[in-house]
Amino acid sequence: MLPDPERAEPAAPVPPAATAPAERWPLPDLLRGLAILGILCVNMQDFAGYDEWLQRGPDHAAQVFIDTFLNGKFISLFAMLFGAGMLIILQRAGGWRLLRRLLLLLALGSLHFVLVWHGDIISLYACLGLLLWLPLLTRPPAWVLALSGTGLCLWWLALRVSDALAAGAGERYSFVQPLPPDTAWSDLFRLRLGDFRGDLQGGIDYNFQWLLGLLLLGMAAQAAGVLARPERFRTLLRGLLATGLLLGLPLSLTLAWINTQATESARLWEVPVRLSSGLLLGLGYAGAVGLLVASGRVGGLRAFAAPGRLALSNYLAQSLVMTTLFYPYGLGLYGHLGALPCLLLALALGGLQLWLSARWLRRFPQGPAEALLRRLVYGRAGPGHRHREG
Structure with missing residues (x-):
């Protein structure tokens, strides 16, 4: 849900007041702010309509940078923060408020998909959140959430490795959809409207173990208190940073190499390598930011807390801006720019x-x-709702 972690957790599930900046946990806001930018950089491939393995010269160098440091990293953090946000809302406002929020996010994501851009992730996350809603009401402990999430991620990776091992020869399949210059918004609207149900179901069928695993890992971090009190988890955060550098970074370099190959086998290997490297290096980023927060040395990174607090608004705005720039009913730049621009x-x-x-x-x-x-979740201003300055 593009979660909104806040500090106070009242004993009774009442609609919480909007939390002032001075009262917020800094780590989730910073991670969301960094993630919303990293995800945009990766999504540009879809907005602009280029294939990563066809990039040459400066565009190739830019694509190597994207694959090494961005691709898969921030979407993994985003999914985990979504899971953490689910648990926070359950703790603060109760199960029915959480259910209502998930249903509203499903509606919002559906509108985003149909009206603006087919790459929406809000509706997919909301559907997977609904699958976890009832089990989450039992308030499982952090270790159960962590083990369940890790197990689901490993199982999904094993399935994708099996797919890659069984791959035959052939040219790499491109997911870039051609957009003729005379394509109107109404044409894309009808296309997306017809595709929405199938795309959402396909995303759930293919990715549900992996994404459920990430949601559970985020819930585990929230339940253990890592997001609220990173200073108590310095050893864990150092371990995440070291794992990201020692395992995540080499895998990310492997991803950059795979995305120079134009074979179908490379396409299938790209999936497990991208997501495993993304999770490991993404956790490394979280470890590094967590250590900075714990030591009070955030510095210039503090600026990313603001877009992190407005993550949903910024995510939707990115789609509006980029589809206007690239799609034929806007400036029509689709298919004309490579990775660097x-x-x-x-x-x-x-x-x-x-x-x-x-x-x-x-x-x-x-x-x-x-x-x-x-x-929409809480009705008009809930108890204690006011504009509190930081």
Whole structure:
């Protein structure tokens, strides 16, 4: 759900007030802010319509950077933060509020898919959250959540490795969809409307073990208190950082090499390598940021807390901006840019969102999408709801 971790946890499940910056846990906000930018950089391939293994020259160098340091890393963190957010809402507002939020996110994600962009992840996360809703009401301990999440991820990786081992020869399949210059928004709307149910079901069928595992790992981190009190988990955070560097980084370099190969076998190997390297190096990033938070040395990274608090609004805005730039009913840049200009464009939009998010939070406690979702979940202003300045 693009979770919104907050500090206070009242004994009774009442609608919580919007939390002031000084009262928030800094680690989840920072990780979400970094993740929303990293995900945009990777999503540019889909927005722009280029194949990673066809990049040459500076575009190839940019694609190597994306695969090594971004691809799979931040989407893994995002999924874990979604799981952590589910547990926080359950603790703070109860199971029915959580159920209502998940259903609303499913509706919002569906509209995002049909009206704006077929790469929506909100609806998929909401569906998987609904699968976990009833078991989560039993309040399983952190170790059960961690073991269950790890087991599901390993099982899914084993399935994908099996697929890759069975791959035959052939040219790599491209998922880039052609967009003729005369394609209207209404044409894409009808196409996405027809594809939505099948795409969502396909995403669940293919990815549910992996994504459920990530949600459970995020819940385990929340239940253990890692997100709230990273200073108590320095040994764990150092271990995550070391694992990311020793295992995640070499696997990420392997991913960068795989994505230069134009074979079907490479396409199938890309999936487990991308997601395993993404999880390991993503956890390494979380370990590094957690250690900085624990030591009080966040420095310039603190700026990413603002877009992290507005993650849902920023995610939706990214889709609106990039589809307007690339799709035929906008500026029509689809298929005309390679990895390097797309990376620079993503960083430029990310920098703008960094600035706009900070300015927005000087006047409002939440982003527009977050405020709308909160109103729909809790009704009008809940008990104690007010604009509290940090």
